[in-house]
Amino acid sequence: MHTDNSQHSRSGDGTTERTPRPVLPADRLAAFSDAVVAIAITLLAIRLIDLVPEALDDGDSAVEVVTHHMASISSFLLSFVVIWRIWTVHHEVFPRTGTVSGRVAQINVLWLVCIVALPFPVEMISSYGDEPFVLALYVAVLFASSIALAAMALLLRRSGTRQTAPSRRTVEQVMGNAACLAVALLLVMAVPALAFWPLALLLIDGPALSLARRLAPREPGRDA
Numbered sequence: 001m002h003t004d005n006s007q008h009s010r011s012g013d014g015t016t017e018r019t020p021r022p023v024l025p026a027d028r029l030a031a032f033s034d035a036v037v038a039i040a041i042t043l044l045a046i047r048l049i050d051l052v053p054e055a056l057d058d059g060d061s062a063v064e065v066v067t068h069h070m071a072s073i074s075s076f077l078l079s080f081v082v083i084w085r086i087w088t089v090h091h092e093v094f095p096r097t098g099t100v101s102g103r104v105a106q107i108n109v110l111w112l113v114c115i116v117a118l119p120f121p122v123e124m125i126s127s128y129g130d131e132p133f134v135l136a137l138y139v140a141v142l143f144a145s146s147i148a149l150a151a152m153a154l155l156l157r158r159s160g161t162r163q164t165a166p167s168r169r170t171v172e173q174v175m176g177n178a179a180c181l182a183v184a185l186l187l188v189m190a191v192p193a194l195a196f197w198p199l200a201l202l203l204i205d206g207p208a209l210s211l212a213r214r215l216a217p218r219e220p221g222r223d224a
Contacts, residue, residue: 023099023100023101023102024099024100024101024102024105025098025099026094026098026099026100027094029094029100029104029105029108030090030091030094033090033108033111033112034087036112036115036116037083037087037115039116040083040115040116040118040119041080041083043119044076044079044080044118044119044122045076047072047076047119047122047123047126048072048073048076051065051069051072052065055068055069069126071125071126071129072125072126075122075125075126076122078196078199079118079119079122082142082199082202083115083118085177085202086115086142086145086146086149086177089149089173089174089177090111090149092166092170092173092174093149093152093153093156093166093170093174094156094166096164096165096166098164100156101155101159103155104152104155104156107148107151107152107155108148108152110144110148111145111148111149111152114141114142114144114145114148115145117141118138118141118142121134121137121138121141122138124137124138125138130192130195130196132188132189132192135188135192135195135196136185136188136189139181139184139185139188139198139199140185142181142184142199143178143181143182143184143185146174146177146178146181147178149174149177149178150174150175150177150178153166153170153171153174153175154171157171177202180201180202180204181201181202183198183201184198184199184201184202185198
């Protein structure tokens with residue numbers, strides 16, 4: 001399999017010419033994505049820092065700064081872990097890719113929009129707690145990011161070579177991550193009393209895939 005980064009166009013004399021499709025160095029795309037993820041995490045942390053002067057204005061003690069804002073602290077910690085988990089999967093999609101197409105870059109922008117938008121539902125959690133709508137919005141943003149990531153992995157897998165495309169293991173991991181978030185979203189919407197517990201599924205997708213690979217029959221020449 002080879003990558004065709006060109007498209008056909010017709011010249012003035014009626015002949016067909018091959019015009020290069022727009023491509024972007026994968027390392028630049030990854031570096032830009034890293035910067036955006038770092039900014040998103042910083043925005044989450046800034047909200048915690050702002051709690052201290054607010055607590056002083058309200059006359060709260062140092063202990064009450066923590067005890068009165070457990071929802072904000074918990075949502076920050078959860079979001080940090082979730083973003084870290086999604087970011088590590090994102091990095092595994094581009095480890096061997098030299099360049100990416102304009103379509104992959106566009107989908108990556110959608111993924112970054114989800115990451116940047118995450119502080120919004122996190123702030124809503126701090127203000128409204130675990131209301132059903134807030135929980136569903138939070139998990140929906142995560143699910144949308146996983147769909148974008150899965151789309152990028154599949155496109156790179158289909159258009160790349162064995163040396164440059166994401167491995168089959170990586171694609172399975174991305175798809176498993178999206179499947180877990182889809183189930184988590186359904187559980188949050190169907191059983192709001194579960195609160196954030198459905199997101200614990202993100203911790204078992206890796207072990208579940210590893211077990212499935214061990215149980216599956218090995219095929220000659222299978223891509224690891």
